[in-house]
Amino acid sequence: MIRELLEDYVLGELSPHDRRRVEEHLGECAACRMLAGEYENALQSLSEALAVVSPLTLPSNLKTSLLARIEHETAAAARPERARAPWFGLKRAGVLVGTVLLVLSIASTVAFAVTLERQRDLRGRLAEFVEDQELVLELTDGRGRRKLSLRAPDPDSRAYGKVFTHPHLREVLVMANRLPRPKARLGYQVWVTSDRKTWLVGALELNQKGFGAFIFTGDRLGPTYDDVRVVLQPKGSKTPPGERAPEYLRASRRE
């Protein structure tokens, strides 16, 4: 029934009541979410068609001036103490005000400060575990990098993780978040399986938030694994976990 409302939903044609019903349903139904996304995409393609045939074209100098602005903004972000203290409560000015004022006021928005905090937080957390930040960046973001998502078999668990490899690197980055604190003498050990062989690649040391990460060196460039498991075991255990070992995260091949 909801499926029949999706066209009207993306066209903004539904009553507030029906709109809420559709949005609640979309929160639960992946198939309808995908269909609604495709309708949305079809509508957006009308703008792409218009861009091709329209006599109104994007001013070519706009990109250059915007690039200059974001470079200023990044420079301002590199001085967070200045951006945050005296300007913190200022309301953001309009787009057309002078560049200097714009840079300062943009840096002052709460959203921007929050974004900066988030980035520093993630980088800080990774730096806490892995020293080589260049390697981290290459593995998480380099062209051609591959990602496996580690998911919790327990549906009530909020834990998740990721495994990154890169075709030109032997190193593999493993990270996990929101893992429950283990009892004394127990630790989260990471086991990988390839060609029916299973071996231990390392253990996740967690911070207060249940986040942990490490890099290990694989046996070849851009290693791939059939299985990656994060298992709670006695610390330092070298015994491969059996089928019944308490398993907290497991990878399913994704890319």
Place this chain on the structure above:
Amino acid sequence: MQSRSSSPLESDAVLAARVAVHEAEAWGLLYDRYAPSVFALAAHTLGRAHAEELVQDVFLRLWRTAPQFDPDRGAFRTWFLTGVRNRIWDELRSRSREERLLVAGEVEQLLSEAADPGVDVEELVYRRERGRAVLRALQCLPAEQRRVLVLAYFGGGLSHAAIAEHLGLPLGTVKKRTRLGLQKLRALLGDERTEGHQPVHSLGEGGKAAYEL
């Protein structure tokens, strides 16, 4: 360590992740990909001067909000463009119905000329792969379906009732044509998917469906 280089075919999600760590080059590639259509939509509906401001504003915000995009929850394109669309529609709602019908009618005229099967699409858009696919799809869409869809979209979410009155058609006819048009356009674009663009554009999984501006 290999030095990193950018390719125009790098996926949106990868570029968004690079923007999140403040790589200006990745931002530039997303700008090249999306600014023309954002500008076209805004320029034709809100006016040229306003469109320039809007493009600047949404792309500056993208620089700051890219870390909020989560590729596990859907396509970048849907997240970003739905946010842009919502913002433009919000602004259009404060305008009179007549004005919205007028601007949407002008767009309809432009698109219907381009969608004429006699137009050489290859020549028109020889360098714009995505535009080519979309124009081909529009050529295959029945004119009466395209018309109501374009009026609804570029009219800032004009109601079916307003469009029916404007075109002198029964409400049921407009409803039917809009639904069929959208279904057909979706199917046609599915056939025209090109490399370098994400094949499936899904809304966010349990999260925000759109980039909030």
